[in-house]
Amino acid sequence: MRAAEVVRKGGVRVLLFVCIAVVVLLLFEAPRLCLRKKKKAVVVFVLVLSLVTVLAYNFEYRLPFPAPVKGIEAVFKPQTSWME
Numbered sequence: 579m580r581a582a583e584v585v586r587k588g589g590v591r592v593l594l595f596v597c598i599a600v601v602v603l604l605l606f607e608a609p610r611l612c613l614r615k616k617k618k619a620v621v622v623f624v625l626v627l628s629l630v631t632v633l634a635y636n637f638e639y640r641l642p643f644p645a646p647v648k649g650i651e652a653v654f655k656p657q658t659s660w661m662e
Contacts, residue, residue, distance in 0.1 A: 596634045600627060 604627070611620045636643050 592638050593635065596631060596638075600631050603627060 607623060608620060
């Protein structure tokens with residue numbers, strides 16, 4: 579499905595909602611974490627939030643993305659060959 583077809587079906591509303599939700603989460607949670615001087619938590623929070631945002635856009639536009647198992651195989655395959 580092309581992006582133009584998604585726009586006609588109301589996909590813009592969903593993506594706008596995702597953007598608004600991300601901004602609201604950042605406005606409420608990031609300052610609290612910064613005040614408590616938890617910089618690692620802020621970095622993890624922003625990384626996870628950006629990953630979720632990208633996945634939401636991919637889901638809305640029906641873009642293909644690889645299965646998580648392939649990533650796990652890519653990480654652990656060299657280790658299994660080393661152990662043999």
